[in-house]
Amino acid sequence: MRTQVAIIGSGPSGLLLGQLLSKAGIDNVIIDRVDRDYILGRIRAGVLEVGAVGMMDRAGAGQRMHAEGLVHDGFALSFSGRRHRIDLKGLTGTSVMVYGQTELTRDLMDQREADGGVSIYDAANVTPHDFDGESPYITYDKDGVSHRIDCDFIAGCDGYHGPSRAAVEGRGLKTYEKVYPFGWLGILAxxxxxxxxxxxxxxxxxxxxxSQRSLTRSRYYVQVPLSDKVEQWSDDAFWDEIRRRLPADVAEAMVTGPSIEKSIAPLRSFVAEPLRFGRLFLVGDAGHIVPPTGAKGLNLAASDVHYLFEGLQGFYGEKSMAGIDAYSARALSRIWKAERFSWSMTMLLHRFPAEGDFGQKVQEAELDYLSSSEAAQTAMAENYVGLPY
Incomplete structure (x- = not known):
């Protein structure tokens, strides 16, 4: 098989890139080691920056998002028994969209299928080759048969554990990581x-x-030690615990019910540099991870896709390598700003016993300053709605 861009990974970043390329007349194939149902069975976050919303529209897959998504003009910080609202719309002139990542992925999959895009699922041993030269290719096995896809470029949209970043280990890749000493116990109900x-x-x-996924489906989280196991937490225990951590009026208003999904997610920050190795690009979680505080993971993947798509469009439309050459630096500049914001929100809102009383007092002072300073709130709001591409 021959294509122009081979995309490894059928998550949001791979699907979004594939749709944008197809709309621009650039041939592409998506390949994934698992099937469609497995991908759609994963529960993920769902707060979209304005840039990500615009990317869905450009991909021709934003209709249901606009019909069912919830526009949020602000969010609340609760501390010291009180609530303070960050007015996103008033401070920045824009808002965010609450729309589940699973639904966004489904929309992109459905649109790709309707447009006749090629997606290969259940592919084993997916491996990129010869991306340092001008004739890269991918090999994979399916149904006991070995296959090869020749291409001009390879987009590694295959997540943290995928083959793309593994293929560039030892080729000048440098990684940065911070692991936080707790996790988030989350339930969907x-x-x-x-x-x-x-x-x-x-x-x-x-x-x-x-948080929420719709007007009838809610997503709640509490900070727990990394040693905790999901089995230790009954639904009743979770509801009791989260109500203890909220203002009295919020706790009293909370409607509880059986969980649909329950899990504990560790928190960490991770960045790989660079994001380009010849004709192979790392995109989304293949190149970076952020803690969920601030909802930047999916949104960073969308901005990576924006920069890579611009580069590929320039290559095929203008025969220019300028955008491709600039991809890594442009994406990493925005990634590190989002990493900083996610780190700062994580440090501001979680409890860190190892920091002692002094650390706790500094955190309290920061929250008090934030609630009294419009400049500080504006900075938070600008980062929350998303920095420009």
Missing amino acids: DVPPVDHELIYANHARGFALC
């Missing part, structure tokens, strides 16, 4: 959200987050 906007809570017992 078919109950109405406790508030029409998200609530981020800093409490003596630990961080909590009230």
Whole structure:
């Protein structure tokens, strides 16, 4: 098989890139080691920056998002028994969209299928080759038969554990990582959200987050030690704990119910540099991970796709390598700003016993300053809605 761009990974970044390329008349093939149902069964975040919303529209897959997504003009910070609202719309003139990543992925898959795009699922031993030269290719096995895809470029949209970053280990790749000493215990439940906007809570017992997927489905989280196991937490225990960490009026208004999904996610920050190795590019989680505080993971993947798509469009439309040559530096500049923001929100809202009383007092002072300074709130709002591409 021959294509112009071979995309490894059928998650949001791979699908979004594939749709943009197809719309621009650039031939592409998506290949994934798992099947469609497995990908759609994964529960992920769902707060979209304005840039990500625009990318979905450019891909021709934004219709259902606009019909069912929830526009949020702000969010609340809860601390010291009170709530302070960050007015995103008032401070920045823009908002965010709450729309589940699973639904976004489904929309992109459906649009690709309707457009006749080629996606290969259940591909084993996917391996990129010869990306240092001008004739890269991918090999894979399916149904006991070995296959090869020749291409001009390879986009590694295959996540942290995929073959793309593994293929560039030892080729000048440098990684940066911070592991946080706790995780998020999260549940998904078919109950109405406790508030029409998200609530981020800093409490003596630990961080909590009230979020949502729709007007009838809620997603809640609490900070827990890394040693905790999901099996230790019954639904009742979770509901009791999150209510302890919220203001009394919020706790009283919370509707509880059986969980659909329950899991503990460790928190870490990770960046790989560079993101380009010859004709292979790292995109999304293949090149970086952020803690979920601030909702930057999916949005960073979208901005990576933006920069890579611009580079590929320039190559095929203008025969220019300028955008491709600039991809890594442009993407990493925005990635590190988002990493900084996610780190700062994580440090601001979670409890860090190892930091002692001094660290706790500094955190309290930061929250107090934030609630009284429009300049500080504007900086937070600008980062939350997303820095420009």
